[in-house]
Amino acid sequence: MLIFLALLSVFTLSFAAERHFDTYKKGDGNGHTLLVIGGVHGDEPGGFFAPSILIQHYQISNGSLWIVPNLNFDSIVRNQRGAYGDLNRKFDRLSLDDKDYVIIQDIKALILNPRVDLLLNLHDGHGFYRESWENTIFNPGAWGQTCIIDQNVLDINSPFKNLDAIARHVSTNLNKSPLEQEYHDFHVKNTETKDKDEQMQLSLTYFAVTHEKPAFAIETSKNLTKLERKVQYQLRAIEEFLKVMAIHYKRDFDLDNYEQVSQIVNELGVLTLNNQMSFHLSSLKKDIYFVPLKDAHNLAAFTHPLGSMRIDSKKQYQVSVGNQLVTTLHPQYFELETQLDSIKMVRDGEEILVQKGSTVAVRNSFKILVGASYRVNIIGFTKEGVSSESDVLVSFNEVLKRYSIDTDGYKYRVEFYRENKFSGMVIIDFTPDEND
Ligand SMILES: [Zn+2]
Structure with a gap:
């Protein structure tokens, strides 16, 4: 079983984010490498629950899949777009004292890793993109259900330099799979960033394409009410990119079976505290009282990649998975005795x-x-x-x-x-x- 560790400390550095992102590497090192980055915006759960399922339920061969499920982890646990400002506008210039500085430097280094052949940045966006105006939900300014590119082609030596052709291929295939509603179909949106979009010039994908890395954003719609549906569409899109890159994948569930997708999305895993006690997080009560904890430096280990525990202002421990608060632990402080096995x-x-x-x-x-x-x-x-x-x-x-x-x-x-x-x-x- 995968165990993800997080050491909670009462001392947090004031100039840095509290949580750094995690990187998971799957595959055999042959062929191409796809980098999937989720959670750049903390209130877009389709964009971070989909990569957490890649980590837990996919096997990769004939290539590699690198996954960052929680780029902006401090914002994810707060269910905010950006706790320290919009992380996706910090990729051009950034002050040294910005709380996201270290995160930005580290994700840039990962993007520029010579092994990375193509990268995806996952979002949930407003509305449903259409080339012409229909209404406030369906229009050219909307972002939902799109494959976003910054420009048509990159002037580099890469089999993936033709961004527009790849995005169209992916969207066409996505629209062949069963959609819940016809209007959930995917479109290609070219932001023409270099000439037309100064804001997007500060973004992750623009940093990538200006450093010779083919990059796309996938946006499922915020107007989809079910997280499970967003995750299903995100995973289908990612699988289309894996196919384009000839990376083989196997998963242990049926992606077209909505019940199975729901079951997997709602598996919240197990929290183990100080190696002394474990709680299954699904169906746990919203408050657990008199939990025996140390008064500081409690070790919380999660089987879910998006699991997190933080101390609130009342000195209670908030346990979350992604942007969902699962339970609040009300502590009673004890010293630990570790002889019992x-x-x-x-x-x-x-x-x-x-x-x-x-x-x-x-x-x-x-x-x-x-x-x-x-x-x-x-x-x-x-x-x-x-x-x-x-x-x-x-x-x-x-x-x-x-x-x-x-x-x-x-x-x-x-x-x-x-x-x-x-x-x-x-x-x-x-x-x-x-x-x-
Ligand atoms: Zn976003």
């Missing part, structure tokens, strides 16, 4: 050994067997006169539903303490078996 317990009458941090499926009842060495606290369960809930048989109808960590009321925390230090947690999952 595996835990003996009886599950439905059978003795088993489980790892700290794991989720344990239980049908009817369980009993923790750690003896007197640890104090056990089953959140949502109390027994008169018992300070440690080891060696106590607990069944589903004895736990209070309002203490569950999930919205369905099936998952409960079991916490272990030693000498007032927090030793770890397991989650008991009473979700009924579908075969029952």
Whole structure:
């Protein structure tokens, strides 16, 4: 399983963005390399959830796919276009004290890497582009459902220098795949940046094309209400570019099956905190109280590339995936004790050994067997006169539903303490078996 680490610190450098982007490299190094950059704008989720799915669900051969899913990560977690101003207007000149300075320098270096043959910059744009004015949604000033180029051709030695021809080829093929609505069809939009668009001269793709790198922007429409639909269209567009570049790909789902795409987009993965406890983020409650954390330097590891945790002004921990706030953790501070590894317990009458941090499926009842060495606290369960809930048989109808960590009321925390230090947690999952 992929694990993405983020060390949260109370000390953040005031002159730099808090989060840097990540780069994932797939493929075998043969053939061409496509660089996909997502999340230049933090409130355009089609543009960053699509690359996160490339990372998790695609295999690449006969070439390479490099993926930046979260270029403007500070803005993504805030669901803002640009927390420190528009990142896509910082590619010409930039002051050294700009908070995005390091990010801009590093993404420029990646773009200019000699291995990169072509790059895509992913956005969600307003409306639906049309060559002539129809109304405020369908018009030449709209950006949605387009393949954007800065000019028709690049004067370089590259099989991909004919931007207009490639963009037309990609759009034509996209429009052959089943569209939800006919008016979702893709168009080519040439911004003629050099002569006509001073703003776009400051952009990522213009930086690329003026440094001999073929570049395109893909814009799905902000007027599409479903994130899943934007992601589906973005992925189809990226696949068309992979085909143009003869890079082979395999994915583990059917891209034309909207149900499957929805399922994958809504898989938020697992958060592991301080290697002591893990939470499945899908179906987690909006607030989790008395979470045993350190008062600083908590280590948050996500299986989702867009996972992030930050401390808000009330010293609560906001857990997000992309621009979606998943849950708020209300901490109770403890020192950590790290000696506990595996835990003996009886599950439905059978003795088993489980790892700290794991989720344990239980049908009817369980009993923790750690003896007197640890104090056990089953959140949502109390027994008169018992300070440690080891060696106590607990069944589903004895736990209070309002203490569950999930919205369905099936998952409960079991916490272990030693000498007032927090030793770890397991989650008991009473979700009924579908075969029952
Ligand atoms: Zn954008």
